[in-house]
Amino acid sequence: MKKVVIYTGDLCVHCDWAIALLNRKNIKFTEYNVAQDASKREEMLKKSNGARTVPQIFIGEHHIGGNAELQALENGGKLDTLLNN
Numbered sequence: 001m002k003k004v005v006i007y008t009g010d011l012c013v014h015c016d017w018a019i020a021l022l023n024r025k026n027i028k029f030t031e032y033n034v035a036q037d038a039s040k041r042e043e044m045l046k047k048s049n050g051a052r053t054v055p056q057i058f059i060g061e062h063h064i065g066g067n068a069e070l071q072a073l074e075n076g077g078k079l080d081t082l083l084n085n
Helices: 013-024 038-047 067-075 079-084
Strands: 004-008 030-033 056-059 062-065
Touching: 004 013, 004 038, 013 067, 030 038, 038 056, 056 067, 062 067, 067 079
Parallel strands: 004 030
Antiparallel strands: 004 056, 056 062
C-alpha cells in the first residue's frame, strides 16, 4: 500500500471527515498539523502547488486534494485502486 500523508489544521471538520474515512478503511497515514508546525505548512504549499486549505492529502507522490476529492475517490470505487497500484 502506498504511503498516505494528510496535512491538517486545528478545528477542521473536513480534516476530521477525511481522517475518519481513512481510519474506517484501516488505512495507515501520517498526519501533519500545519497550524502547529510552520515548516510543514511550507512543505504542504510546495507539494500542493500553493493550495492553502486543509486537508491536503497525498497518496504516494500523487496529490489527491482535499476531503471532497478523497470522498469522491471512495464513492467512485477508485480509492483502493489508487492506494494499491
